[in-house]
Amino acid sequence: MPLLSVSDLKTHYKSRDGLxxxxxxxxxxxxxxxxxxxVGESGCGKSTLGKTVLRLVDPTAGRIEFKGEDITVLDQRxxxxxxxxxQMIFQDPYASLNPRQTIGEILEAxxxxxxxxxxxxRRQIIANIVAKVGLPSESINRYPHEFSGGQRQRIxxxxxxxxxxxxxxxxxxxxxxxxxxxxQILNLLVEMKKEFxxxxxxxxxxxxxxxxxxxxxxxxxxxxxxxxxxxxxxxxDPRHPYTRALMDAVPDPARPRQAAPLGGDLxxxxxxxxxxxxxTRCPLATDLCRADxxxxxxxxxxxxxxxxxxxSIN
Amino acid sequence: xxxxxxVDNLTIRFPRxxxxxxxxxxxxxxxxxxxxxxxxxxxxxxALALMQLLPRAARIANGSISFGGRDLTKLGAREMRHxxxxxxxxxxQEPMTSLNPVMTIGRQIAEVxxxxxxxxxRAARERAIELLRLVRIPAPEKRVDDYPHQLSGGMxxxxxxxxxxxxxxxxxxxxxxxxxxxVTIQAQVLDLLDTLRRELQMAVVLIxxxxxxxxxxxxxxxxxxxxxxxxxxxxxxxxxxxxxPYTRGLLAASPRLKHDFHxxxxxxxxxxxxxxxxxxxxxxPFRPRxxxxxxxxxxxxxxxxxxxxDRLVACPFTTSIKxxxxxxxxxx
Numbered sequence: 166m167p168l169l170s171v172s173d174l175k176t177h178y179k180s181r182d183g184l185x186x187x188x189x190x191x192x193x194x195x196x197x198x199x200x201x202x203x204v205g206e207s208g209c210g211k212s213t214l215g216k217t218v219l220r221l222v223d224p225t226a227g228r229i230e231f232k233g234e235d236i237t238v239l240d241q242r243x244x245x246x247x248x249x250x251x252q253m254i255f256q257d258p259y260a261s262l263n264p265r266q267t268i269g270e271i272l273e274a275x276x277x278x279x280x281x282x283x284x285x286x287r288r289q290i291i292a293n294i295v296a297k298v299g300l301p302s303e304s305i306n307r308y309p310h311e312f313s314g315g316q317r318q319r320i321x322x323x324x325x326x327x328x329x330x331x332x333x334x335x336x337x338x339x340x341x342x343x344x345x346x347x348x349q350i351l352n353l354l355v356e357m358k359k360e361f362x363x364x365x366x367x368x369x370x371x372x373x374x375x376x377x378x379x380x381x382x383x384x385x386x387x388x389x390x391x392x393x394x395x396x397x398x399x400x401x402d403p404r405h406p407y408t409r410a411l412m413d414a415v416p417d418p419a420r421p422r423q424a425a426p427l428g429g430d431l432x433x434x435x436x437x438x439x440x441x442x443x444x445t446r447c448p449l450a451t452d453l454c455r456a457d458x459x460x461x462x463x464x465x466x467x468x469x470x471x472x473x474x475x476x477s478i479n
Numbered sequence: 480x481x482x483x484x485x486v487d488n489l490t491i492r493f494p495r496x497x498x499x500x501x502x503x504x505x506x507x508x509x510x511x512x513x514x515x516x517x518x519x520x521x522x523x524x525x526a527l528a529l530m531q532l533l534p535r536a537a538r539i540a541n542g543s544i545s546f547g548g549r550d551l552t553k554l555g556a557r558e559m560r561h562x563x564x565x566x567x568x569x570x571x572q573e574p575m576t577s578l579n580p581v582m583t584i585g586r587q588i589a590e591v592x593x594x595x596x597x598x599x600x601r602a603a604r605e606r607a608i609e610l611l612r613l614v615r616i617p618a619p620e621k622r623v624d625d626y627p628h629q630l631s632g633g634m635x636x637x638x639x640x641x642x643x644x645x646x647x648x649x650x651x652x653x654x655x656x657x658x659x660x661x662v663t664i665q666a667q668v669l670d671l672l673d674t675l676r677r678e679l680q681m682a683v684v685l686i687x688x689x690x691x692x693x694x695x696x697x698x699x700x701x702x703x704x705x706x707x708x709x710x711x712x713x714x715x716x717x718x719x720x721x722x723x724p725y726t727r728g729l730l731a732a733s734p735r736l737k738h739d740f741h742x743x744x745x746x747x748x749x750x751x752x753x754x755x756x757x758x759x760x761x762x763x764p765f766r767p768r769x770x771x772x773x774x775x776x777x778x779x780x781x782x783x784x785x786x787x788x789d790r791l792v793a794c795p796f797t798t799s800i801k802x803x804x805x806x807x808x809x810x811x
Contacts, residue, residue: 206661343517345750348732352746373735414666418694418718425666
């Protein structure tokens with residue numbers, strides 16, 4: 166049984182421009198010990214998907230099963246025990262840390278909420294975790310503003326680890342950090358994964374980070390997964406034109422410059438194009454693409470693509 | 480040919496800090512110079528100094544900024560206003576915060592033309608539409624009456640670029656122009672900037688933290704660390720044979736440069752600590768994070784030396800690794 170299994174998940178919002186289909190029918194599986202990378206551009210719904218998995222946002226339709234239990238039907242009280250097992254790390258650790266609380270207080274709050282140990286035991290747990298994430302022990306008496314961006318992300322990671330979770334949803338955890346600090350945090354996440362046997366749903370717009378960090382990659386466009394494959398396959402044999410465009414758009418020092426692979430802008434999720442939702446920007450679009458939405462189908466074991474021409478692309 | 484812009488020994492001082500020190504570089508007409516560095520490196524303050532738009536608490540404590548033969552640090556506010564927007568223009572990372580939210584984009588472009596080129600409002604509007612077409616905004620006759628919030632992030636940055644190039648400046652300063660944009664949109668905007676650079680023969684100072692952008696778009700690269708220039712090179716030289724330990728660390732830490740490297744193969748190379756550790760240090764600003772530091776590094780700031788043609792480096796202990804193949808060099 167997979168750790169997390171999401172089927173036909175939809176999260177729609179009502180907005181002034183009409184119905185905003187942020188997540189629009191997604192199937193996703195995270196196996197135990199696996200890191201699934203979710204890549205896409207802003208507005209593709211990847212953050213909404215992450216929040217829906219934690220039920221921070223309620224889904225409009227579909228099922229989210231955690232260790233076989235359907236958590237979409239749980240009330241807030243029953244959700245508590247699930248939330249212990251699924252934690253989240255955010256992009257901007259500063260915005261997710263209360264500026265008026267010391268790190269000790271910030272880290273104690275989840276332990277109190279989940280009634281873990283007495284005061285002494287809680288202190289011990291906090292001291293352990295602070296050391297694990299590479300912060301000096303005196304950090305617990307300091308306030309968030311006294312830390313650099315990388316250290317704040319270490320605090321965010323410490324908080325996520327406190328309750329011994331099994332799954333951590335990481336939403337752009339290194340995007341706000343400088344390059345030299347990114348490597349530190351990615352290495353820390355890998356160490357923690359090994360030490361605690363964690364699984365990650367790793368949301369990022371940065372393909373190179375996902376390439377290093379994920380076991381399996383899902384590419385998301387306008388609320389849907391357009392391609393899913395294990396890491397090596399995706400990079401050696403991408404089959405969706407959007408995946409290819411994303412890869413080509415990353416400026417790479419080892420490659421001569423080429424013209425921008427895609428024209429146009431991402432359409433609005435409240436006005437999703439007919440047929441294949443990528444057809445307005447796709448260099449290969451035909452009448453078929455404008456009329457029929459392609460099925461998300463397997464073209465090889467473990468490799469799924471939502472493109473009419475996935476077999477003929479080369 | 481004399482350079483268009485020549486910065487000499489620029490030091491920017493705040494009451495309690497000097498975030499830019501002894502910085503020198505030059506740029507010629509039609510050239511793209513990239514300044515790379517992390518937050519705290521002083522790269523954005525340098526851009527603001529070129530525009531003479533430093534925050535009130537900051538002042539230029541030393542050095543000169545010579546532009547077309549004039550020292551900008553000595554110009555009065557009025558003369559500078561005359562240059563700004565007309566001969567030197569700037570675009571910022573977040574177009575939404577630099578555009579006026581209650582003014583149509585057409586009027587914001589027209590304003591520049593009315594101030595600097597004394598165009599009538601009708602002529603300015605016509606030019607605004609032309610400029611929107613130049614920056615590849617579809618249906619410019621309609622879009623000209625849009626407000627910024629009606630546009631996507633990429634489109635807003637195009638509008639900023641239209642405003643910046645409205646008077647055909649000689650120098651365009653682009654401070655992280657694509658950092659807030661998605662990667663497919665980034666490619667479009669960089670393409671556009673480069674086309675305009677060629678068509679208008681502008682010099683471009685491209686300030687970025689993105690090494691990939693540097694490699695593909697710059698003619699010349701300056702690497703800054705803690706307010707100082709630590710290395711300067713042509714992009715190929717910089718990526719094939721980085722000389723400063725900081726540049727080497729950055730390249731090694733970047734997952735983008737290690738294509739088939741996966742977390743199961745091993746950890747990324749880290750640069751320990753953070754740039755904050757340079758504050759109050761004597762000697763080399765990179766010493767607290769450098770894996771090759773020696774006792775003498777704390778004695779004085781290393782001078783820039785010329786290890787090869789078109790190269791500068793501020794580290795006395797560096798040796799070229801050119802003999803080593805590219806991949807091996809990156810896994811230092």
